[in-house]
Amino acid sequence: xxxxxxxxxxxxxxxxxxxxxxxxxxxxxxxxxxxxxxxxxxxxxxxxxxxxxxxxxxxxxxxxxxxxxxxxxxxxxxxxxxxxxxxxxxxxxxxxxxxxxxxxxxxxxxxxxxxxxxxxx
Amino acid sequence: xxxxxxxxxxxxxxxxxxxxxxxxxxxxxxxxxxxxxxxxxxxxxxxxxxxxxxxxxxxxxxxxxxxxxxxxxxxxxxxxxxxxxxxxxxxxxxxxxxxxxxxxxxxxxxxxxxxxxxxxxxxxxxxxxxxxxxxxxxxxxxxxxxxxxxxxxxxxxxxxxxxxxxxxxxxxxxxxxxxxxxxxxxxxxxxxxxxxxxxxxxxxxxxxxxxxxxxxxxxxxxxxxxxxxxx
Numbered sequence: 001x002x003x004x005x006x007x008x009x010x011x012x013x014x015x016x017x018x019x020x021x022x023x024x025x026x027x028x029x030x031x032x033x034x035x036x037x038x039x040x041x042x043x044x045x046x047x048x049x050x051x052x053x054x055x056x057x058x059x060x061x062x063x064x065x066x067x068x069x070x071x072x073x074x075x076x077x078x079x080x081x082x083x084x085x086x087x088x089x090x091x092x093x094x095x096x097x098x099x100x101x102x103x104x105x106x107x108x109x110x111x112x113x114x115x116x117x118x119x120x121x
Numbered sequence: 122x123x124x125x126x127x128x129x130x131x132x133x134x135x136x137x138x139x140x141x142x143x144x145x146x147x148x149x150x151x152x153x154x155x156x157x158x159x160x161x162x163x164x165x166x167x168x169x170x171x172x173x174x175x176x177x178x179x180x181x182x183x184x185x186x187x188x189x190x191x192x193x194x195x196x197x198x199x200x201x202x203x204x205x206x207x208x209x210x211x212x213x214x215x216x217x218x219x220x221x222x223x224x225x226x227x228x229x230x231x232x233x234x235x236x237x238x239x240x241x242x243x244x245x246x247x248x249x250x251x252x253x254x255x256x257x258x259x260x261x262x263x264x265x266x267x268x269x270x271x272x273x274x275x276x277x278x279x280x281x282x283x284x285x286x287x288x289x290x291x292x293x294x295x296x297x298x299x300x301x302x303x304x305x306x307x308x309x310x311x312x313x314x315x316x317x318x319x320x321x322x323x324x325x326x327x328x329x330x331x332x333x334x335x336x337x338x339x340x341x342x343x344x345x346x347x348x349x350x351x352x
Contacts, residue, residue: 025329028187032314035183035200040176067329070190071198078201100195102162105230110201113208 026069027060029053051079070100074107081114089114125332128322132341148325149337155270155325156337158263160232162195164225167203168237169214177242180313181257185237187314188321193330197229226264233270236260255316261324273320 034053038046054076061068077092090111097107149156165185170178182203186196203212211217218236225234241256261271323341326332 025191025193026187028190032184032187036179039179039183069187070195071186071201075198075200078198078204100162102195102230102232103197105228106197106202109205109228113205 023064023066025066027057027064027066028069029057029060031057031069031072047079051076054079068095068099070103071096073099074103074110078110081110086114125326125330128318129339131319132322132339145340145342147337148323148339148341151323151341152271152325154263154266154268155261156334158232158265158268158270159328159334160194160261160263160270161328162197162230162232163189163235163261164197164202164229164231164233164264165189165199165235166217166237167199167206167212167214168239169218170239170242172239172242174242177239180242181237181239181317184313184317188317189235189324191330192321192324193327193333195327195329197231202229222262222264222267224264231264233261233263236262255313257316257320259320271324273323 030053034046034050038050054072057072058068058076060066073092073096077089077096080086080089080092093107093110097104165182168178168181182199186199189196206212206217211220222234225231236259238258239256240258243255257273259271259273260269262268263270326334326336
């Protein structure tokens with residue numbers, strides 16, 4: 001009985017908490033679904049769709065004044081990198097590092113890996 | 122509604138439903154190292170799939186970044202890091218598990234590394250309707266000290282038999298999952314997301330979450346029907 005009372009009180013506070021609406025932290029869009037489809041069937045169409053989802057996440061985040069979720073700029077940049085669009089790719093990697101300075105070591109590694117492969121004949 | 126509140130609500134409902142069962146504690150008592158080290162960036166290694174469900178790994182890997190980011194952490198893009206590890210000849214999850222955590226600090230600059238084992242991924246509901254059972258083992262280790270920061274091992278059961286009628290936690294979950302299943306019958310992603318949300322709910326908040334460091338006294342359930350998971 002005591003526990004039930006506690007929970008009742010607790011829930012009351014919870015519902016009270018809901019009244020102050022806070023903005024969501026991120027907008028992830030359809031990320032999981034499109035990535036899953038791409039992994040199951042890595043065809044061009046699914047890659048294109050996943051790229052669109054990544055771009056949409058960036059747009060929506062900008063529109064709503066949210067930080068782009070961790071890894072999204074980088075994942076997009078990485079896809080561009082593999083497509084040989086080096087200039088664009090690097091700008092997205094920079095955006096990741098600017099948004100999340102803790103990604104610096106990783107982003108530098110990615111960039112150096114990229115320049116290495118590019119220098120190969 | 123705020124995500125943190127939702128998690129909290131779910132947790133308190135769980136306490137209500139299981140008043141006679143599991144023991145609960147506070148986040149700071151359960152995971153003191155987490156509050157001491159305050160990691161910011163987490164590298165998620167490719168999950169080890171111990172089940173016969175071939176898809177489990179992909180479902181898990183594609184849905185884990187989202188809840189971890191909401192919890193307030195920087196999550197390295199799993200697609201990219203997995204590729205890089207592959208290039209280094211480190212795709213085999215067995216080998217990865219054997220590497221000292223400090224390696225991942227050098228390599229990625231990660232504060233912590235997450236090891237995931239999928240123990241059970243029972244999707245029989247798809248045919249017969251009924252329960253979905255997911256059991257995972259998650260371990261977050263510090264790349265600075267090598268200590269365990271946070272772990273979760275437990276069973277998540279979601280009743281998907283449709284209209285449960287009952288309120289409480291089960292009812293809540295069913296609603297969300299059932300809706301998802303109705304709209305896309307072949308889509309397991311929402312289920313994997315639920316499972317992840319559940320798993321992550323005991324994790325102390327990270328720096329990007331507004332509740333960072335304010336959740337020390339939040340109540341969590343230490344273990345949840347773990348015995349059943351091993352059946």
